[in-house]
Amino acid sequence: CALVGVSTTAMAGPILDDIVESGELRVCFDAGYMPFEMKSKNGAYIGFDIDLGKLMARQMGVKYVPVNTAWDGIIPTLLTGKCHMINAGMTINAQRNMRVNFSDPYIVIGQSILLNPKLKGEVTSYRDLNNSKYTIATKLGTTGEQASKRMISSAKMNVFETQADAALEVANGKADALVYDMPFNAIYAAQNAGKVVHLEQPFTYEPLGWAVAQGDMDMLNFLNNFLRQVKGDGTYDRIYDKWFKS
Ligand code: ARG
Known part of the structure; x- marks a missing residue:
């Protein structure tokens, strides 16, 4: 066969x-x-x-x-x-x-970061997030989760079933940053102006x-x-x- x-x-x-x-x-x-x-x-x-x-x-x-x-x-x-x-x-x-x-x-595409606005200026790339004082939200089973574990391993991580829930954590301040695919983050930031800041430079290929x-x-x-x-x-x-x- x-x-x-x-x-x-x-x-x-x-x-x-x-x-x-x-x-x-x-x-x-x-x-x-x-x-x-x-x-x-x-x-x-x-x-x-x-x-x-x-x-x-x-x-x-x-x-x-x-x-x-x-x-x-x-x-x-x-x-x-x-x-x-x-x-x-x-x-x-x-x-x-x-x-x-x-x-x-x-x-x-690549991973980018949605930031809670309180961290604007303090965090300017994924490297700045690599600190145990920060909490990252990501989506279960995605390359956002994998990149966070690999590249931002010192930060705390909360994993969500949906990207909407993960992004909401950042908007409402329960998490400091979302690590997820750049196109999603760009649209979410446009729809939620003032609630999140988009660090739009992708850091994965x-x-x-x-x-x-x-x-x-x-x-x-x-x-x-x-x-x-x-x-x-x-x-x-x-x-x-x-x-x-x-
Ligand atoms: N590109 C990412 C990955 O492969 C996220 C894709 C999420 N896609 C979706 N339909 N929810 O892990």
């Missing part, structure tokens, strides 16, 4: 075959991560990832099916076959790459990719060629501008 590795997942055969047979592209994400995936007031999922996912489904000729999943369980959800791919602003890193395959990066189960090169090949096409023909820029330049 050429599909070594697929047997470890719940997907019966090649991912693309399952998509075609079911007539659905099921996409895992974790809503609340601005501007990539949010739940709108009327309950619809919107954002950069959602628009790209819908476009993939349209090009495959199948229905786009959103699978909103808690971040902490998103890789297990993929690996048990509940979705065909993760499109959720996932940072490509070695640890995760041991469990899933990644497409080429569709955007590169994080390519974000689409994750699929290991052992299936066909789905990866589709994703990488999809990405090259939308980047080349202007579609990517149009969707990017819609979510990142407003």
